[in-house]
Amino acid sequence: MSLYQVQKLIYQLNRDPRTRERYAAERDAVLAEHELTDEERRALVEPDIGLLYVLGVNGQLLMHFAALHKIEWNAYLEAMRQGLVRHGPVREGVYAATGYEGVEAHDARLKREREIH
Amino acid sequence: MPLVYCGACSHAPGITARAERADTQARQALESAFRRMGDDIRATRPDALIVVAAEHFANFFMNNMPAFAMGMADSYEGPIEDEAFLRIERRRVPGNKALSRKLIEGVMQTVDVAYAEEWKFDHGISVPLHFLTPGYDLPIVPANINCQGPPLTPLKRAWAFGEALRAAADAVPERLALVATGGISHWPATPDSGKINEAWDREFLARWAANDRAALTSYSDAEIYRDGGQGGFEIRTFIAAAAAAKGAKGTIEFCEPIPIFAVSCTIARMQIAA
Incomplete structure (x- = not known):
């Protein structure tokens, strides 16, 4: 596992315009500068946001990597949910899914609770 | 001279990035509370604003993660995020290198703070500003506490950092305001984004106000x-602000859970004697 290397590449893409330009022009060369497993490399190239989440990439890095690939917010959240279905629980990092009811249902419940009080 | 303003607020990127997806009334109330906070800060006639943030891998990464850091430059750039995503135009934001240096030298008397002559603001600073x-x-004057990459800065050290910031601020002639930014409970940028533990947030804010x-x-x-959630680790910034208030009590001026913004959106102020 080389979660650190995956996260470092995404960190550099997020903060450095030149790395983004290079990634667009010569992606393989940029990827070769990081010690990645085949699975990590595949997840980055596709990009498979769900798998990157399951591999343990921090959402504060991953959401910008998704935005870089023009993946809209709801599609980003859904990709992570699908990642959990397809690849199983998060393998590393700080995350554990908690069976959250979803933003819309949660919002509606909070509103109902406020009306009761 | 003594700190002239001390407060805390939310910094969630959704506040700007997903503004129209929130309940209109809740969003407008939050934005009004933010603007009132800005007015309150200006009313204290500060020469500079210390922002104690919990950044999200814009500058600091697990290759060299400081427990505390402060910026020491005459200008900063931000936001680092995609402008279309965050809906805040990237710009240069003024700093004050000489003032930063004095403050850092003061903080260093008791807390080992890293300093940075370049610093890219992310939503943790850009959304509040x-x-x-x-x-x-x-x-x-940007400041940061490691709330992202474990092992995290211990809460008691976050308190010590707040005390050190206050002592340093009181020792310079400039009028300084301080705002801590962060979420209370939240699960940002994960499948659980939008989950909020309102009861836990209100309990934390009661401790903060006291x-x-x-x-x-x-x-x-x-x-x-x-x-x-992992976003809850950002309470460290609120704790630093409480310490910087040197025993003053606080007022929660706004607190409303807005799930599409992923946090209990909060505006709070310590009633320090300016």
């Missing part, structure tokens, strides 16, 4: 993660 200083006319050091610093990281 968008509302608080929309003219970008107030020099910023400026109860023992209660504020009694949480373990395991408890925070269980009840407040």
Whole structure:
């Protein structure tokens, strides 16, 4: 596992315009500068946001990597949910899914609770 | 001279990035509260604003992660995020290198703070500034506490950092305001984004308003993660602000859970004697 290397590449893409330009022009060369497993490399190239989440990439890095690939917010959240279905629980990092009811249902419940009080 | 303003606010990127997806009334109330906070800060006639943030891998990464850092430059750039995503235009934000240096030298007397002569603001600073200083006319002194990459800065050290910031601020002739930014409970950028533990947030804010050091610093990281998610680790910035208030009590001026913004959106102020 080389979660650190995956996260470092995404960190550099997020903060450095030149790395983004290079990634667009010569992606393989940029990827070769990081010690990645085949699975990590595949997840980055596709990009498979769900798998990157399951591999343990921090959402504060991953959401910008998704935005870089023009993946809209709801599609980003859904990709992570699908990642959990397809690849199983998060393998590393700080995350554990908690069976959250979803933003819309949660919002509606909070509103109902406020009306009761 | 003594700190002239001390407060805390939310910085969630959704506040600007997903503005129209929130309940209109709730969003407008939050934005009004933000603008009032900006007015309150300006009313204290500060020469600079210290922003104690919990950045998200814009500058600091697990290759060299400081427990505390402060910016020491005459200008900063931000936001680092995609402008279309965050809906805040990237710009240069004024700093004050000489003032930063004096403050850092003061803080270093008791807390080993890293300093940075370059610093890219992320939403942790850019979202609050968008509302608080929309003219970008107030020099910023950015400060950071590691709330992202474990092992995290211990809560008691976050308190010590707040005390050190206050002592340093009181020792310079400039009028300084301080705002801490962060979420309370939240699960940002994960499949659980939007989940909010409102009861836990209100309990934390009650401890903050009471400026109860023992209660504020009694949480373990395991408890925070269980009840407040990984975003809850950002309570460190609020704790630093409480310490900087030097015993003053606080007022929660706005607190409303807005799930599409992923946090209990909060505006709070310590009633320090300016």
